[in-house]
Amino acid sequence: xxxxxxxxxxxxxxxxxxxxxxxxxxxxxxxxxxxxxxxxxxxxxxxxxxxxxxxxxxxxxxxxxxxxxxxxxxxxxxxxxxxxxxxxxxxxxxxxxxxxxxxxxxxxxxxxxxxxxxxxxxxxxxxxxxxxxxxxxxxxxxxxxxxxxxxxxxxxxxxxxxxxxxxxxxxxxxxxxxxxxxxxxxxxxxxxxxxxxxxxxxxxxxxxxxxxxxxxxxxxxxxxxxxxxxxxxxxxxxxxxxxxxxxxxx
Ligand code: IPE
Ligand code: IPE
Ligand code: MG
Numbered sequence: 001x002x003x004x005x006x007x008x009x010x011x012x013x014x015x016x017x018x019x020x021x022x023x024x025x026x027x028x029x030x031x032x033x034x035x036x037x038x039x040x041x042x043x044x045x046x047x048x049x050x051x052x053x054x055x056x057x058x059x060x061x062x063x064x065x066x067x068x069x070x071x072x073x074x075x076x077x078x079x080x081x082x083x084x085x086x087x088x089x090x091x092x093x094x095x096x097x098x099x100x101x102x103x104x105x106x107x108x109x110x111x112x113x114x115x116x117x118x119x120x121x122x123x124x125x126x127x128x129x130x131x132x133x134x135x136x137x138x139x140x141x142x143x144x145x146x147x148x149x150x151x152x153x154x155x156x157x158x159x160x161x162x163x164x165x166x167x168x169x170x171x172x173x174x175x176x177x178x179x180x181x182x183x184x185x186x187x188x189x190x191x192x193x194x195x196x197x198x199x200x201x202x203x204x205x206x207x208x209x210x211x212x213x214x215x216x217x218x219x220x221x222x223x224x225x226x227x228x229x230x231x232x233x234x235x236x237x238x239x240x241x242x243x244x245x246x247x248x249x250x
Contacts, residue, residue: 025066025196026211027069027197028196030197043085046223053227055100058109058141068142068189070186071143071146072149073147074148093128107140109138110139110141115150116149120148151209158184191212192215196232197219199221218239
């Protein structure tokens with residue numbers, strides 16, 4: 001399909017695309033707190049709505065044939081928030097996993113994580129281990145959840161893992177890009193083709209610093225709890241209009 005309806009008419013069912021879909025979509029799910037404030041509610045209500053918004057996006061991404069959907073759920077910097085908010089976010093994560101894993105599994109979704117999971121509270125770690133295990137054999141789409149994730153932290157952990165490999169230290173090997181990628185949390189996954197950020201902020205906030213090198217970027221003012229499959233379709237359509245040159249001349 002070469003033409004697409006006006007933005008306001010965009011229907012997600014019409015993304016039947018002959019142009020290539022992104023293989024990997026990464027989303028910075030931002031704006032939960034502002035959504036709550038706009039509705040006269042405490043911030044945690046925004047997080048609850050934000051979790052609700054995720055499932056339809058996961059299901060629609062799988063339906064469309066996207067291979068990997070990475071969602072930024074908790075950054076290494078988010079620990080600086082008030083403890084009550086952090087605790088709510090961890091509880092919502094557990095709740096989401098317990099409630100949604102069976103349905104995601106039935107949809108063929110394999111749940112993975114990136115970030116330093118070992119520093120999360122024990123109950124969250126257990127829920128994640130269970131969800132990963134339950135869905136490990138699913139092959140339709142990877143839902144990759146970034147938790148206690150920071151791009152800088154990931155790179156430092158990767159280099160340290162490489163350095164502690166005995167075959168490296170004894171051989172005097174030097175690190176190259178392909179080797180480094182094998183030590184990143186995203187090892188084995190393609191780089192994101194499309195980065196979506198909700199709530200209008202135009203920054204990376206320490207997300208996938210290495211992997212986003214050539215991603216197309218789509219920013220929307222929509223706050224994450226209001227982000228729908230229709231907006232996903234708009235992002236995908238916009239992506240398909242881009243001329244990806246990768247430093248060449250197109
Ligand atoms: C995104 O929403 C969720 C997390 C960062 C965990 P925010 O909580 O950042 O919402 P705003 O940016 O304050 O509106
Ligand atoms: C990025 O959003 C992290 C997540 C969405 C999990 P933040 O709200 O934490 O980022 P900043 O503070 O606006 O850069
Ligand atoms: Mg935010």
